[in-house]
Amino acid sequence: MRMIRSLVQGLLCLVVVALAAPAAVAAPDDDGQALLEALDTRSYADKGEAIEALVASGDERTRRWLDALLDGKLQRHQDTGRFVVVLENRGRQWPVADALSGERLGEMSRRELDRIGINNALRGQLHSTLAVLDLRVDDVRARREAARELLGNVEAAMLAPLQQRVADEADGEVRRLLEQAIAIHRLGQGDAAAVEGLAGSLNPEARAALRAAARSDDVALAEAASGALAGIEQKLKLNRGVETLYFGLSLGSVLVLAAIGLAITFGVMGVINMAHGELMMLGAYTAWGMQQLLPGQPGLALILSIPAGFLVAALAGIAIERSVIQFLKGRPLETLLATFGVSLILQQLVRTLISPLNRSVVSPEWMSGSLMINEGLSLTLNRLFVLGFALLVFAGLMLVMRRTRLGLEVRAVTQSRAMARAMGIRATRVDILTFALGSGVAGLAGVALSQLTNVGPNLGQNYIIDSFMVVVFGGVGNLWGTLVAGLSLGVINQVLEPWAGAVLAKILVLVFIILFIQKRPRGLFPQKGRAAEG
Amino acid sequence: MIPIPTVHPTRWLAASLIGLGLSSPAIAQEDPIKVGILHSLSGTMAISESTLKDTLLMLIERQNAEGGLLGRQIEPVVVDPASDWPLFAEKARELLAQEEVDVIFGNWTSVSRKSVLPVVEELNGLLFYPVQYEGEESSENVFYTGAAPNQQAIPAVDYLMNEVGAERWVLAGTDYVYPRTTNKILEAYLKAHGVADEDIMVNYTPFGHSDWQNIVSDIKRFGSQGKKTAVVSTINGDANVPFYRELGNQGIDAADIPVVAFSVGEQELSGIDTAPLVGHLAAWNYFMSVDTDANYDFIDSWIEYTGDEMAVTNDPMEAHYLGFTMWKEAVRKAGTTDVDAVKDAIIGVSVPNLSGGHAAMMPNHHITKPVLIGEIQDNGQFSIVWETPSTVAGDAWSDYLPGSRDLISDWRAPLECGNYNVVEGRCGGGASEDVATAE
Structure with a gap:
């Protein structure tokens, strides 16, 4: 603790120095070398002291060094003892720059370099001390981030400067966070008055501090803390309900995405396509391929892979339809077996041509992290996007089926093939296009899934059963049924999961569907009229 | 699963001919030593196992370049059990009975090892198993070059308890033999160290689980009770990627709730965007980042062999390296590849490992290994933060389970x-x- 305290003090001095003399002349290099040399020790306690000394020195390169240290990029050359900052640490040869002068030194082999290692404890200290530094920057968002970082990490030595900060701070949110951070610290010291400042706070750190206080021997403090906790729990109940609903809808949206393409090929055309999952896999691999083509622009690549994924999967769908399915019309068992074969072929093709290993699809910046609703509830962004995407795809498909000539023809051919042909509709062409549409949508699902799960040869297998389950439950041939079935199965699963566990929840959902199908064999929304009898 | 046989029919025929004694004794003298490789090249486990096949092919190629073994060339016999557990047994029988291999290197999952076990014992074969497993097994015909629980799980928990100060524990795993047995041992171990029942949360998920929202939010709630919380993860394979992604997205970082994993290595990390994982832990007996010349040489030859500048090495690869080297030494010592002679000769054989120490084969068919704890870095490598002062001998029977303690x-x-x-x-x-x- 003593170390952190002086570290903080040192950093605060550093801020003052940096603010007072922005153009301060760099200290002679030998100073820096000595400071860094102290870091090159095996003991983490000694390292902590070296960091303390580094900060206390007020050297203006400290921030750069600490950042590099945090990333594990501050390294030392084995033979020359020179300290370098690694600029890029992938592969065998790394480009490096001199830590003291900042001058580029070309490439060095990872064999010659020794890393100055840190562990989680040091990382935590570095984070909170750098946060104190960041409280001074102009960017409000960075200040809020820094203040949040300090929750639960305030030390006694920080109190006075932090209170000063609270007084100077213009942004209300930062002020509130800092006050809470100070209150958490006070509570930890046994100050019962601090409970008031934390009442109603949904911060997990505040809750943790209150829980610890509620266990304390001081009766008055424990009672006050328990009272505050009870109030917070009340608020959290609502939060938890919303959270479960969101989890359910998001799982449901994945199910809908996976199943909606199948709802067209299986539901509308009546083709049991076991290779549906592999069409999704192709979509996901398209997203990966796009990112390989456009390195450094994961966001753009992802957006472009939406149409590309659709096209790739649709073309693969056409190939499957022309080469296998058209010859097996009206023979569902043979279709099932043949498409299962196709699915194995596609999987092994990917294994052989690309790799049996999973590929890494990067999430763009705007899709990682979460959207904070309140301090106890935040919605993860990637799932929010997928939820929105699923609804968009559904709306688009409804439009195609209801408002376009293709949709009209598809509906006509499904209702009565002979009659539609008599009216001059080219049934074969409609078959191809419908299958392509269903496959293309599977490709879209794959692009979305690349953001949630592994992109590998087995991606499709994991979703094929669920897809059939959703389509059958929703009622074959009904898109609305698929939407309702997918979302409700997702919610049921997530409501069951906390008390039944993931394995049992899945089993319970399956049992539920089996029982439901016994009672209503045609699913939630059975097709009515003549089409249902055909 | 549809089995995909990969052994060429002519090779099968040749093997039968030799079996019938049609080849002359002079040629038989010059016959290559046959090494069976039993790793899935298709199906779910191909992701992990296919690199192990390549590792062995590389080791065999290197050995042959040095003149082979006992003056004979080594011939690899690769079969594909296709991630299908019963097929593992069939393929093992094919290797031993038809191909008459001298040794088998193979298996990854415990269930596949259990399926092969009776076959190897019946036909008196040799099997080197390179992956960390749950222990509670010791077979005369199997050599366990991966870690037993006391060489991975227990030291990792010790580290969290003593160095990180964890007081609440989440034991999360995939629902099969290895995690269930390991967690049983860990639960007994934690309780023996005074951890209360309510401070342990156990959670199992199916293979390939991808929807972690609820579980991660449970862990977050479990961890906000004012005591330092750590997650011990025996989650297997693919399911780790969405798990870590969800952890990152829900804002749990390693400084709040560290996750220590027993099945996440360099290979698995190469398929993930590692930014949100920095600081989470893994316990292994080898990391690619180990700073020794032996290791750098191994990495260089691996990169050369695969032709991929970004190729990574991992713990089971080192285990195969050790297993192969030990088997080689034992064959040299015995002067023959005869199974019984090699089995006796290999006990006590000690070879240098890649982390600067030695690995010795113990009488219980487990080996001595150092235990390393590493933190994940942003480049998909581990930085070693802790290691046992000396190597630890593998314990086949756990000291923390009632029936196996004796x-x-x-x-x-x-x-x-x-x-x-x-x-x-x-x-x-x-x-x-x-x-x-x-x-």
């Missing part, structure tokens, strides 16, 4: 027993009921 394994004469009960003083003491149900 068992020892010693395959040397005169004991020659895999489960000797020291209390009752007889061989075949039987494992605990707990373990029997876990299987």
Whole structure:
């Protein structure tokens, strides 16, 4: 603790120095070398002291060094003892720059370099001390981030400067966070008055501090803390309900995405396509391929892979339809077996041509992290996007089926093939296009899934059963049924999961569907009229 | 799963011909030594196992370039059990009975090892198993070059307890033999160290689980009770990627709730965007970042062999390296590839490992290994933050499970027993009921 305290003090001095003399002349290099040399020790306690000394020195390169240290990029050359900052640490040869002068030194082999290692404890200290530094920057968002970082990490030595900060701070949110951070610290010291400042706070750190206080021997403090906790729990109940609903809808949206393409090929055309999952896999691999083509622009690549994924999967769908399915019309068992074969072929093709290993699809910046609703509830962004995407795809498909000539023809051919042909509709062409549409949508699902799960040869297998389950439950041939079935199965699963566990929840959902199908064999929304009898 | 046989029919024919004694004895003298490789090249496990096949091919190629073994060339026989557990047994039988291989290197999952076990014992083969496993097993014909629980799980928990100060524990795993047995051992170990029941949360998920929202939010709630919380993860394979992604997205970072994993290595990390994982832990007996010349040489030859500048090495690869080197030494020592001679010769063989120490084969067919704890870095490598002062000998029977505590394994004469009960003083003491149900 003593170390952190002086570290903080040192950093605060550093801020003052940096603010007072922005153009301060760099200290002679030998100073820096000595400071860094102290870091090159095996003991983490000694390292902590070296960091303390580094900060206390007020050297203006400290921030750069600490950042590099945090990333594990501050390294030392084995033979020359020179300290370098690694600029890029992938592969065998790394480009490096001199830590003291900042001058580029070309490439060095990872064999010659020794890393100055840190562990989680040091990382935590570095984070909170750098946060104190960041409280001074102009960017409000960075200040809020820094203040949040300090929750639960305030030390006694920080109190006075932090209170000063609270007084100077213009942004209300930062002020509130800092006050809470100070209150958490006070509570930890046994100050019962601090409970008031934390009442109603949904911060997990505040809750943790209150829980610890509620266990304390001081009766008055424990009672006050328990009272505050009870109030917070009340608020959290609502939060938890919303959270479960969101989890359910998001799982449901994945199910809908996976199943909606199948709802067209299986539901509308009546083709049991076991290779549906592999069409999704192709979509996901398209997203990966796009990112390989456009390195450094994961966001753009992802957006472009939406149409590309659709096209790739649709073309693969056409190939499957022309080469296998058209010859097996009206023979569902043979279709099932043949498409299962196709699915194995596609999987092994990917294994052989690309790799049996999973590929890494990067999430763009705007899709990682979460959207904070309140301090106890935040919605993860990637799932929010997928939820929105699923609804968009559904709306688009409804439009195609209801408002376009293709949709009209598809509906006509499904209702009565002979009659539609008599009216001059080219049934074969409609078959191809419908299958392509269903496959293309599977490709879209794959692009979305690349953001949630592994992109590998087995991606499709994991979703094929669920897809059939959703389509059958929703009622074959009904898109609305698929939407309702997918979302409700997702919610049921997530409501069951906390008390039944993931394995049992899945089993319970399956049992539920089996029982439901016994009672209503045609699913939630059975097709009515003549089409249902055909 | 549809089995995909990969052994060429002509090779099969050739093997049968040799079996019929049609080849002349002079040629038989020059026959290559056959090494069977039993790793899935298709199906779910191909992701992990296919690199192990390549590792062995590389080791064999290197050995042949140095003139082979006992003056004979080594010939690899690769079969594909296609991630299908019963097929593992069939392929093992094919290797031993038809191909007549001298040794088998293979398997990844415990269930596949259990399926192969009776075949290897019946046909008196040799199997080197390179992956960390749950222990509670010792076979005369199997050599376990991966970690037993006391070489991975227990030291990792010690680290979290003593160095990180964890007081609440989440034991999360995939629902099968290895996590269930390991978690049973860990639960017993934690309780023996005074951890209360309410401070342990156990959670199992199916293979390939991808929807972690609820579980991660549970962990977050469990961790906000004012005590330092750590997650011990025996989650297997693919399911780790969405798990870590969800952790990152829900804002749990390693400084708040560290996750220590036993199945996440360099290979798995190469398929993930590692930014949100920095600081989470893994316990292994080898990391690619180990700073020794032996390791750098191994990495260089691996990169050369694969032709991929970004190729990574991992712990099971080192285990195969050690297993292969030990087998080689034992064959040299015995002067023959005869299974019984090699089995006797290999006990006590000590070879340098890649982290600067030595690995020795113990009488219980497990090896000595250092235990390393590493933190994940943003480049998909681990930085080693802690290691055991010396190597740890693998313990086949855990000291923390009621029925297995009294068992020892010693395959040397005169004991020659895999489960000797020291209390009752007889061989075949039987494992605990707990373990029997876990299987």
